[in-house]
Amino acid sequence: MTTSEVNDVTGATVWLTGLPSAGKTTLAYELAGLLRPEGHRVEVLDGDEIREFLSAGLGFSREDRDTNVQRIGFVAELLASQGVLVLVPVIAPYAESRDAVRRRHQKEGTAYLEVHVATPVEVCSERDVKGLYAKQAAGEIAGLTGVDDPYEEPESPDLRIEAHEQSVAESAAALLGLLRERGLA
Numbered sequence: 021m022t023t024s025e026v027n028d029v030t031g032a033t034v035w036l037t038g039l040p041s042a043g044k045t046t047l048a049y050e051l052a053g054l055l056r057p058e059g060h061r062v063e064v065l066d067g068d069e070i071r072e073f074l075s076a077g078l079g080f081s082r083e084d085r086d087t088n089v090q091r092i093g094f095v096a097e098l099l100a101s102q103g104v105l106v107l108v109p110v111i112a113p114y115a116e117s118r119d120a121v122r123r124r125h126q127k128e129g130t131a132y133l134e135v136h137v138a139t140p141v142e143v144c145s146e147r148d149v150k151g152l153y154a155k156q157a158a159g160e161i162a163g164l165t166g167v168d169d170p171y172e173e174p175e176s177p178d179l180r181i182e183a184h185e186q187s188v189a190e191s192a193a194a195l196l197g198l199l200r201e202r203g204l205a
């Protein structure tokens with residue numbers, strides 16, 4: 021690849037927000053699997069991994085969640101500005117915090133897309149991938165997003181996916197369609 025080809029590559033951050041077990045991580049990896057064979061550089065900033073390293077020690081208070089989201093937003097923008105498609109399956113429950121990440125991208129002239137993975141809490145709690153809904157119901161944990169902690173739904177996301185009403189492949193295709201529409205893939 022020549023230098024000019026490298027410089028032509030447009031990066032972006034695609035933030036997948038939604039409740040625990042909504043399907044954010046599943047969809048991010050499915051989309052990554054569609055993009056990589058096309059030659060795109062893709063990074064998935066997985067919430068769990070970030071909390072193990074970049075955000076080690078942070079909990080789930082509003083303040084800690086905001087700090088976590090701003091750190092991820094900072095790293096995502098850096099990568100996206102260098103031509104990487106950055107997929108971020110992170111709850112980010114507060115609108116103000118998500119907007120701050122969007123503003124950071126706008127200020128730097130870096131593409132940013134907000135996607136709401138809108139699986140309802142009833143479906144998420146049935147899936148309960150990590151057993152958190154059961155633990156909350158049993159009184160073992162408190163402050164679970166969407167149950168006894170806030171989740172502020174995006175009012176006007178770039179895309180809202182009713183992930184429970186379609187297959188993983190269909191949702192990933194919708195995401196790819198959005199990227200194509202915006203000239204990012």
Ligand SMILES: Nc1ncnc2c1ncn2[C@@H]1O[C@H](COP(=O)(O)OS(=O)(=O)O)[C@@H](OP(=O)(O)O)[C@H]1O
Nearest residue numbers: 040041067068080085088110111112113163164165
């Ligand atoms: N109290 C509470 N509320 C919400 N989520 C909780 C909680 N405790 C642990 N977890 C698990 O932490 C995973 C990562 O959360 P995030 O970093 O995405 O959350 S946040 O944006 O900082 O709010 C998140 O991962 P996902 O299930 O992939 O969304 C949860 O499984």
Ligand SMILES: Nc1ncnc2c1ncn2[C@@H]1O[C@H](COP(=O)(O)OP(=O)(O)O)[C@@H](O)[C@H]1O
Nearest residue numbers: 040041042043044045046147149183186187188
């Ligand atoms: N249509 C769908 N879209 C996304 N995930 C789905 C769908 N149907 C079932 N699932 C399952 O739901 C679970 C979602 O878990 P995960 O992707 O870890 O959610 P999150 O990252 O939002 O916590 C996975 O086990 C996935 O296989």
